[in-house]
Amino acid sequence: MTSLAAILVLASFALINNLGIMAQIKNDQIVAQEAYQLFSNIIREGGHLGLEECRKQFKNEIWNCSLNHKHIHKQLPIFVKTTLPYANRETAFVHAISTAAITHKITTKCKQGKIPGCNCAVIKKSHKPGDDWQWGGCSDNIRFGEKVTKRFIDSLEKGNDARGAFNLHNNEVGRKVVRSSTKRECKCHGMTGSCSLKTCWKELGPMKTVGSRLKQIYHSAARVLFENDQLKERINRQLRVVSSKEKKLVYLDVSPNYCLRNDTFGSPGMRGRTCRGDEAPLSKCRSLCERCGLQHHTVEKYKQIKCKCKFVWCCSVKCETCTSRYSLTTCTR
Ligand SMILES: *[C@@H]1O[C@H](CO)[C@@H](O)[C@H](O)[C@H]1NC(C)=O
Ligand SMILES: *[C@@H]1O[C@H](CO)[C@@H](O)[C@H](O)[C@H]1NC(C)=O
Secondary structure: OOOOHHHHHHHHHHHHHOOOOHHOOOHHHHHHHHHHHHHHHHHHHHHHHHHHHHHHHHOOOOOOOOHHHHHHOOOOEEEEEEEEEEEEHHHHHHHHHHHHHHHHEEEEHHHOOOOOOOOOOOOOOOOOOOOOOEOOOOOHHHHHHHHHHHHHHHHOOOOOOOOHHHHHHHHHHHHHHHHHHOOEEEEEOOOOOOOEEEEEEEOOOHHHHHHHHHHHHHHHOEEEEOOOOEEEEEEHHHEEOOOOOOOOEEEOOOOOOOOOOOOOOOOOOOOOOEEEOOOOHHHHHHHHHHHOOOOOEEEEEEEEEEEEEEOOOOOOOEEEEEEEEEEEEEEEO
């Protein structure tokens, strides 16, 4: 990291810690202010990206990523508010996906040249003899993204308690999943089609991949307790330490029954919930209601879609509008 980037990060870090107490910043106040603006905007965008992905992933589940607005941060790391009162499996997921999305956003902005001083990562590893490619081009600087989220988000934790450890652990899982989503992309050079020289770089996987991986991890989350400054999982009466190296979400509290409306939790309950047949199989829509002991009511709906698209020389695509039918299932008492 160049010194400018380092200053930017440190300055905004200090600002966030003091939320608004500008006078305490010893560095150039203007730099600090700009850095604060820059990073808080990116983090806000990242927070929205995380929430959006959470909603997509859980759209047709009983818990559909609904949160009580009271627990959503107004200014900064959108909804990674550490006071979300229950440290359950869903809160763990929210932490992980928020951190993942913010890491993703910062890394992407860096690549787009929107963060002064942050550049592409240069991969120094030499390629093995026999490989027909070499590192080159602009690799995503995921280390920078990780560093910034650590500074911003992890620094919201104070004190070494169960809740702090829960938040930090799940944030780290989010970063790990982003890291493991990176893939090698390559490009051929040389005479047309010859591919005599191939350069490759590392690229982040799309947020959708990160989201679905995190959802799998959510399903196998472990209930833990906090003892001697460590998170421990109970397995056959034995306590096992869950290390920060594991890609495993942890939770402290049991989830509420999301079938029921509970305003404290921001849980709207399943009565009146709708599920579209064009987004999920009808059987899945019905089972959503049944699993909550509710009846279901299905009606036919129509929507307009583009169809019979034709390529028109040159160069546009012309479509007609067709009517398409889908079912809409509502959970009722
Ligand atoms: C909401 O859930 C909390 C935690 O389980 C519980 O204490 C509270 O009684 C619930 N409120 C309602 C209205 O069911
Ligand atoms: C979640 O379900 C409730 C109804 O149970 C609905 O009002 C809300 O819009 C849904 N949220 C999302 C993100 O789909």
